Amino acid sequence: MSYTIEIYRRHQKAVRHLGQFALFVMFYPQLVAGPIERPQNLLSQLQTEQHFNSQRVASGLQLMTWGLFKKVVIADRLAILVNTVYTNPSQYTGFELLIATFFFTFQIYCDFSGYSDIALGAAQVMGFTLMQNFRRPYLATSISDFWSRWHISLSTWFRDYLYIPLGGNRVGLWRWQFNLLFVFLVSGLWHGASWTFVLWGALHGLYLISEIWLGKLASLINQAINPKKLHNLINPTISRNVIRLLKWCGVFIFVMYAWVFFRAENLQDSIYIISHISIANANFNRISVLIGGNIELFFAFALIVGLLAVEIYQQHSLAFGSLRQQIRQLPLWSRFALYYLSVMMILILGKFFNAEADFIYFQF
Amino acid sequence: MQRLILSIFNFNMRVFFTKLLSLGLVIAMSTLLIGIITRPEESRSLGVTIAKHRVLQQMASPKVVLIGGSNLAFGVDSARLQQELNTNVFNLGLNVYFGLKFHLDEIRPYVRSGDLIVISPEYHLFYIDALKLIETDYIMPSVIHATFPRSAVYFPIRDQLSALLIALNRLPSRIGDRIRQIPSGPDLTFAYNYLGDFIDHLNIPASDRSRINNADSKAPANINWRELSFDQNSIQYLNQFDEFARARGARVVMVYPSWPNHLYQLDPTFYQDHHAQLRQRLNIPILGTPDCYVYPTEHMFDSPYHVDAIWRQERSKRLIEDLQPFTH
Numbered sequence: 001m002s003y004t005i006e007i008y009r010r011h012q013k014a015v016r017h018l019g020q021f022a023l024f025v026m027f028y029p030q031l032v033a034g035p036i037e038r039p040q041n042l043l044s045q046l047q048t049e050q051h052f053n054s055q056r057v058a059s060g061l062q063l064m065t066w067g068l069f070k071k072v073v074i075a076d077r078l079a080i081l082v083n084t085v086y087t088n089p090s091q092y093t094g095f096e097l098l099i100a101t102f103f104f105t106f107q108i109y110c111d112f113s114g115y116s117d118i119a120l121g122a123a124q125v126m127g128f129t130l131m132q133n134f135r136r137p138y139l140a141t142s143i144s145d146f147w148s149r150w151h152i153s154l155s156t157w158f159r160d161y162l163y164i165p166l167g168g169n170r171v172g173l174w175r176w177q178f179n180l181l182f183v184f185l186v187s188g189l190w191h192g193a194s195w196t197f198v199l200w201g202a203l204h205g206l207y208l209i210s211e212i213w214l215g216k217l218a219s220l221i222n223q224a225i226n227p228k229k230l231h232n233l234i235n236p237t238i239s240r241n242v243i244r245l246l247k248w249c250g251v252f253i254f255v256m257y258a259w260v261f262f263r264a265e266n267l268q269d270s271i272y273i274i275s276h277i278s279i280a281n282a283n284f285n286r287i288s289v290l291i292g293g294n295i296e297l298f299f300a301f302a303l304i305v306g307l308l309a310v311e312i313y314q315q316h317s318l319a320f321g322s323l324r325q326q327i328r329q330l331p332l333w334s335r336f337a338l339y340y341l342s343v344m345m346i347l348i349l350g351k352f353f354n355a356e357a358d359f360i361y362f363q364f
Numbered sequence: 365m366q367r368l369i370l371s372i373f374n375f376n377m378r379v380f381f382t383k384l385l386s387l388g389l390v391i392a393m394s395t396l397l398i399g400i401i402t403r404p405e406e407s408r409s410l411g412v413t414i415a416k417h418r419v420l421q422q423m424a425s426p427k428v429v430l431i432g433g434s435n436l437a438f439g440v441d442s443a444r445l446q447q448e449l450n451t452n453v454f455n456l457g458l459n460v461y462f463g464l465k466f467h468l469d470e471i472r473p474y475v476r477s478g479d480l481i482v483i484s485p486e487y488h489l490f491y492i493d494a495l496k497l498i499e500t501d502y503i504m505p506s507v508i509h510a511t512f513p514r515s516a517v518y519f520p521i522r523d524q525l526s527a528l529l530i531a532l533n534r535l536p537s538r539i540g541d542r543i544r545q546i547p548s549g550p551d552l553t554f555a556y557n558y559l560g561d562f563i564d565h566l567n568i569p570a571s572d573r574s575r576i577n578n579a580d581s582k583a584p585a586n587i588n589w590r591e592l593s594f595d596q597n598s599i600q601y602l603n604q605f606d607e608f609a610r611a612r613g614a615r616v617v618m619v620y621p622s623w624p625n626h627l628y629q630l631d632p633t634f635y636q637d638h639h640a641q642l643r644q645r646l647n648i649p650i651l652g653t654p655d656c657y658v659y660p661t662e663h664m665f666d667s668p669y670h671v672d673a674i675w676r677q678e679r680s681k682r683l684i685e686d687l688q689p690f691t692h
Contacts (some may be wrong), residue, residue: 056382061384165518336387343391347532348398 003039005161012039020046027128029119034151042128050127053330060124060322063343067117072350075110076304078103079301079349081291082263089269092286094278099287101277104263105256106304109138110150136311138255141247143207146255154190160182177212181205192263196270200261207254232279299349393458398535399528413462416560417470420454426478427452428691431467433460433486434562434623435669442559449691455560457484461671464489464598469606477613480681480690483602483648486618486669491592499654517660526653565665566673587627589634599645605650617690618646620654622671624661628654651686 003024014326016022023046034094085092085100116133123130132197133153140146147155159168166179181202188201260277263268288297314323327335383572419427428451430436434456446453454470471481488494510630555564609616620639627637635654641648660676671679 052374052380054376057380193659299536336383339387339391343387344394347391347395347529350529350533350534352526352529352533 001159002036002157002330006039012043022159028326029122029128030130035116035119036132036157037130037153037200038179041131045077045128052135053127056127056187057125059269059324059328060121060126062327062339063117063124065121065339067114067119067121067348068327068350069342070110070114070117070307072352073346074307074352075114075295076105077291077300077303077349078110080296082107084290085272086263086265086269087315088275089264089273093281093283094276094283095280096287096290097273097277101260101263103255103271103300105252105259106139106177108259108262108308109134110307136315136336138252138319139248139253139311139315142205143251143254147204147208147252154187158187162186173212177209180208184208184342195259195267196264200258203258203261380609388535395528395532399531412461413456413470414558416454416456416458416556417474419558419560421457422452423452423474425476427450427454427476427481428480428482428687429453429474430455430469430482430484430560431471432455432457432484432621433462433467433489433669434458434667435460436484437488437556437560438560438565438670439622439679440677440683441676442561443609444677444680445684446559447502449687451480451691452666453559456627460486460488461495463495465601468487468601472608475612475614479609479612480687481574481605481614481616482687483616484621484645485598485602485606485640487589487623489643490598491589492595494589494592495615496530519561537596566676587630589638594641599642603647606646615690616648617687618642618648618650619652619683620650620657621669621685622664622675623654624664624668625659626661627668628658652682656682 005014007014015024017352020113024039024043027037027042027046027169081098082104085096086104088095092223120130120132122135133151135149136150136325137149140149147363163183166182168179169176169177170178184205185198186201188197188199191197191200258276261270261364264273275343284297287339288294291297291300310323317318317326330338378662385457428445428449430440430442430453433458436455437459440455440457442453442455456467462470467483467485475481477687555562557563623635639650641655657679659678663672663675664670665672
């Protein structure tokens with residue numbers, strides 16, 4: 001669709017070469033589940049002669065390995081509990097529903113971003129650069145920040161082809177809010193013709209609208225209270241970090257809450273889960289049995305913590321170049337050991353025999 | 365050829381692919397090594413077959429040998445058969461996953477003149493991919509391979525690779541078990557009697573639902589045999605085995621496995637058709653019909669082929685009646 005729209009808008013010249021057009025449409029790394037590529041980016045690369053570059057191939061393979069790790073080690077491991085609980089939620093306690101939802105929050109991220117990394121890596125091996133689809137979304141400190149990091153190719157697609165043509169934010173306040181809600185309702189429907197997806201989209205639309213009002217409220221408070229007086233009471237660095245942490249927690253909880261609607265089999269189940277989910281009576285005994293033992297449960301939590309640690313490190317080490325660039329600068333034997341360990345970890349810790357191990361986004 | 369390769373791959377490519385290949389080789393070798401040194405714990409329970417072969421080797425002929433899967437291991441009182449048929453009886457039945465060809469091949473060295481070989485193949489062995497309908501199927505190639513490395517030829521390469529992956533996958537839990545000093549799997553050699561019958565289940569009270577699972581658990585109640593393709597090789601294996609046994613002066617007969625009533629009632633005509641097809645194409649005499657070995661579901665557990673102590677006796681009684689004309 002983006003090709004047709006871009007040609008119509010005269011942002012892109014029509015391709016006259018059938019082979020190049022076919023290659024663009026059927027470019028296999030991103031054919032099944034994105035990233036949703038724009039013609040401007042991919043077509044120009046298809047028209048350029050590619051030469052072998054060992055650094056680029058190695059970098060692509062690194063990305064594919066990382067994607068595979070996220071998919072088969074993290075996502076498919078978490079899926080065991082998530083699938084069991086979400087198939088029949090009424091059989092489980094509020095705490096078990098909470099842990100399953102928490103796991104799904106990371107399952108869907110690792111599943112989908114894992115696929116995107118494999119697609120990006122495969123394209124990179126062949127000499128093509130696809131657009132980044134995820135940028136550490138669970139480190140977001142606002143919902144709008146979350147959407148600038150999650151499924152970037154889809155959110156920018158909706159931004160460029162729906163939100164901006166509707167007027168975007170350059171309209172009156174009420175129209176702006178309508179635009180946001182409408183775009184997210186359509187985004188929900190894009191995932192499937194089900195009320196659960198519509199509600200998921202609507203929730204995110206409402207989150208963004210609430211953010212507009214919270215922003216207005218915050219500026220009113222700022223005007224009413226002199227910030228300098230506050231800084232005399234609390235160290236500004238500490239207060240900034242505490243506010244950041246609170247924002248991060250808030251965004252994470254709201255996003256996790258919305259995932260319930262995305263994952264539930266039907267509306268009744270999602271309402272049941274929302275009304276019963278609870279932190280009370282925390283008991284890991286049955287969860288441990290459901291996921292396959294204490295060791296599996298330990299791995300599940302350890303992998304989530306590890307994933308967040310890597311992402312936080314990446315976020316803060318951007319000034320020193322990406323993690324992959326840093327790996328490239330290691331001595332040959334260290335790199336060799338690192339690659340060996342990565343592949344062995346995938347083979348040893350991967351879940352290869354789950355009945356429902358397809359990529360979640362293959363259905364959309 | 366070398367010049368062609370050199371012309372296609374420039375120096376950079378050659379260096380890169382050499383590094384990649386070295387890494388792949390090291391990974392493949394360590395995978396193989398871990399796969400070989402780690403044995404799935406279930407292999408200990410299936411290892412009883414080695415003991416069974418030892419007994420069978422020393423058993424004098426004429427003898428009756430029962431071959432098949434666990435329907436025989438769980439469902440026959442061989443001592444009673446031995447007493448009432450007045451001949452040596454041995455139960456080689458163990459596990460359906462070994463496959464029909466394996467069952468027929470493993471008995472070959474022990475077939476002698478005057479022997480009667482009773483084959484009781486599970487229904488799953490006659491239909492392509494039917495074993496895959498059972499939940500734990502992916503574990504079995506690794507278990508069987510660990511028990512009998514020579515069984516590798518009975519499984520496709522895909523299953524062998526799965527077996528390696530499973531061995532790797534189990535490494536963390538096995539290390540955890542070792543740290544917590546949990547013994548690795550039960551040694552079930554003592555769960556069998558000297559004639560090869562599994563006897564550990566005989567004293568389980570029917571009320572003990574924690575051990576007696578629903579017979580559906582390993583074969584879904586909605587199994588639709590008619591959607592599966594009949595495995596033509598099964599007929600060929602059986603007829604070839606019959607020829608082999610005749611050449612050795614032995615006889616071969618076939619009996620049906622135990623099967624729960626609720627699954628039978630889903631489609632009784634299927635079992636009649638199945639029987640008609642076998643009757644028409646097999647050179648081996650078939651004793652009885654499928655319905656002769658259909659038992660109340662509540663007396664079956666773990667798998668639709670496993671009967672409890674009461675129906676084990678019923679089945680043995682029926683087998684004695686069927687086998688008597690061949691042993692006198």
